[in-house]
Amino acid sequence: MTPVGRKPDDERYRAILETAARLICERGYEGTSMQEIAGACRLTKAGLYHYIQNKEQLLSSIMSYGMDMFEGQVLAQVRDIADPVERLRACMRRNIELVMNGASKEVVIILHEHATLTGEAREYIDRRKKQYVRFIEETFAEAVKLGRVRPLEPTIVAFSFLGMVLWVYKWFKPDGRLSEEQIVSGMVDLFFAGLAVPGAASGPASEPASAQVLALVPAVAVGDKP
Amino acid sequence: MTPVGRKPDDERYRAILETAARLICERGYEGTSMQEIAGACRLTKAGLYHYIQNKEQLLSSIMSYGMDMFEGQVLAQVRDIADPVERLRACMRRNIELVMNGASKEVVIILHEHATLTGEAREYIDRRKKQYVRFIEETFAEAVKLGRVRPLEPTIVAFSFLGMVLWVYKWFKPDGRLSEEQIVSGMVDLFFAGLAVPGAASGPASEPASAQVLALVPAVAVGDKP
Numbered sequence: 488m489t490p491v492g493r494k495p496d497d498e499r500y501r502a503i504l505e506t507a508a509r510l511i512c513e514r515g516y517e518g519t520s521m522q523e524i525a526g527a528c529r530l531t532k533a534g535l536y537h538y539i540q541n542k543e544q545l546l547s548s549i550m551s552y553g554m555d556m557f558e559g560q561v562l563a564q565v566r567d568i569a570d571p572v573e574r575l576r577a578c579m580r581r582n583i584e585l586v587m588n589g590a591s592k593e594v595v596i597i598l599h600e601h602a603t604l605t606g607e608a609r610e611y612i613d614r615r616k617k618q619y620v621r622f623i624e625e626t627f628a629e630a631v632k633l634g635r636v637r638p639l640e641p642t643i644v645a646f647s648f649l650g651m652v653l654w655v656y657k658w659f660k661p662d663g664r665l666s667e668e669q670i671v672s673g674m675v676d677l678f679f680a681g682l683a684v685p686g687a688a689s690g691p692a693s694e695p696a697s698a699q700v701l702a703l704v705p706a707v708a709v710g711d712k713p
Numbered sequence: 714m715t716p717v718g719r720k721p722d723d724e725r726y727r728a729i730l731e732t733a734a735r736l737i738c739e740r741g742y743e744g745t746s747m748q749e750i751a752g753a754c755r756l757t758k759a760g761l762y763h764y765i766q767n768k769e770q771l772l773s774s775i776m777s778y779g780m781d782m783f784e785g786q787v788l789a790q791v792r793d794i795a796d797p798v799e800r801l802r803a804c805m806r807r808n809i810e811l812v813m814n815g816a817s818k819e820v821v822i823i824l825h826e827h828a829t830l831t832g833e834a835r836e837y838i839d840r841r842k843k844q845y846v847r848f849i850e851e852t853f854a855e856a857v858k859l860g861r862v863r864p865l866e867p868t869i870v871a872f873s874f875l876g877m878v879l880w881v882y883k884w885f886k887p888d889g890r891l892s893e894e895q896i897v898s899g900m901v902d903l904f905f906a907g908l909a910v911p912g913a914a915s916g917p918a919s920e921p922a923s924a925q926v927l928a929l930v931p932a933v934a935v936g937d938k939p
Contacts, residue, residue, distance in 0.1 A: 514743075515741055515742065515743045515744075515829070516741065516743075516744075517740075517741045517742075517743035517744035518741075518742075518743035572909075603741070627908075634910060635909070635910060636908045636909055636910060637906070637908065637909070637910055639899060639902065639903055639908070640891065640895060640899045642890075642891060643891070643895070643896060643899035643900055643903065644903065644908065646880060646881070646883075646884050647877045647880075647900055647903050647904075649880060650876040650877040650878070650879070650880025650881070650883075651873045651876040651877055652876070653876070653880065654872060654873075654875060654876025654879065654880060655872070655876070657872075657876075658872050664868075665866065665868060665869070669866060669869070670869060673865060673866045673869035674869055674873055676865065677865055677869065677870065677873050677904075677907070678873075678903075678907065678908060679907050679908050679909045680863070680907040680909055681903070681904065681905050681906040681907025681908075681909075682853075682862045682863065682865070682870065682904060682905050682907075683798075683861070683862055683863070683905045683906055683907075684860060684861060684862060684863055685911045
C-alpha cells in the first residue's frame with residue numbers, strides 16, 4: 488500500500504507506471520515531462536492526471552510499485568526457507584533474476600537511483616529498503632550462529648550483497664555472451680566461496696582485519712546503519 | 714587528456730568542475746542550470762563560459778577529470794605490483810578509499826551515473842571504463858594461471874568487484890559506525906575468502922555452476938563484454 492495515490496491494482500494504472508519508469512530511466516526524472524509521459528501512454532495530459540496527482544506522486548508510486556514487486560518476487564519467496572544459508576542464497580539468486588528479467592526492470596532500477604523524493608514518501612520507501620538490509624543482516628547473523636558462515640561484519644556483508652546484485656543492471660545485456668544462469672550461479676558462488684583457492688596464499692591472512700571484525704559481532708543485525 | 718575543453722591543469726578550472734559535480738550530484742544533470750553552477754562558482758554566466766563551452770562539455774570534462782583522478786589514485790598506484798593477487802587486493806582497497814574519501818567524491822560518483830553524454834565524448838569515457846574492467850579481468854586471469862584464485866568467470870568477477878566497490882557511495886557515511894579501514898578490510902576479506910566457513914555445508918557444492926564456469930576459462934580476459 489502506498490501512502491499517496493491509488494494502489495497499482497488495475498492493469499491500466501500499472502501500464503502507466505511502467506511506461507513512465509521506462510522514460511524516466513532513459514531521460515532522467517528532471518529530463519522527462521508529464522507531456523511526454525502522457526504521450527507515451529497514449530493519453531492526453533488531462534487523461535494522465537485522472538490517474539496521478541502530480542509528478543512527484545508518480546515517482547513515489549513507481550517506487551512503491553517497485554518495492555511491491557521486489558517484496559512479492561524476492562522476499563515473499565524466500566522468507567520461509569528454514570535454513571539461513573539457503574535463504575540467503577535463494578534471496579541473492581531471486582534478486583539477481585529480478586534485476587535481469589522482464590518488462591518491469593525499469594521500475595526496479597528507479598528504486599536504486601538517488602532519491603528525488605522528499606518528505607513522507609521518501610521516508611516510506613527508505614523504511615522498506617532498510618527492512619531489506621535488515622533481512623539480509625539477520626539471515627546472515629543466523630547463519631553465523633550455526634557456524635555456517637564466517638563472523639564478518641553484517642552491514643558490510645549486506646551492502647556487498649546489494650552492490651553485487653544491484654550493479655547487474657549497469658552491465659547485464661540480455662543478448663550478451665553470458666546466460667542469466669551463468670551470472671546468477673557465478674555470483675552466488677563467488678559471494679559464498681570467495682575468489683581465493685582455499686589454503687593458497689591469497690586468503691584473508693594478509694588482511695589485518697579479521698580480529699577487529701570478530702570484535703564487532705555482538706552488534707549483529709541490531710545495528711544502526713553506518 | 715580530454716577530447717574537448719581545456720585540461721584540468723589549473724586550480725580555478727578544477728574548482729569549477731568540483732563545484733559543478735557537487736550540484737549535479739545533488740540535483741541531477743537536467744535539474745541543474747548553468748546559472749546555478751555559475752552562482753555556486755561565484756562567477757557570472759558569461760564568466761563561466763570563459764572556462765567551458767556548454768553544459769555537455771562541462772559534464773564530459775567532469776567525467777574525464779574523474780577518470781584522471783581514478784587512474785592516478787588507483788590504477789597508477791597498483792599497476793606495477795608484480796603479484797596479481799596483491800595487485801587485485803590493492804586495487805580494491807584503493808578504489809574503495811577513493812569512493813569514500815575526499816572533496817572530490819562527487820566527481821567519482823558522476824562517472825557511474827547513467828551516461829547523459831553522447832557521441833565521441835561518451836565513447837571516450839566508455840573506452841576508459843572498459844580498460845579498467847579489462848585490467849581487473851587480466852589481473853584475475855594471471856592469478857588463475859598461478860593457481861592462486863579459483864577459475865571463475867572473469868567478467869562476473871570483474872563486475873562483482875565493481876558492484877561491491879562502487880555501491881559504497883550509496884551507503885557510506887563518513888560519521889557512521891564503521892571506520893573506513895573496517896569497510897575496506899571487511900570487503901577485501903569477503904571478496905577473496907567468501908562468506909562460507911571453509912568445509913562447512915554452505916560452500917558452492919549446492920550450486921551446479923562450477924563445471925560450466927570452468928568450461929569458460931579459456932575465454933579469460935580476451936572477452937567481448939557480455
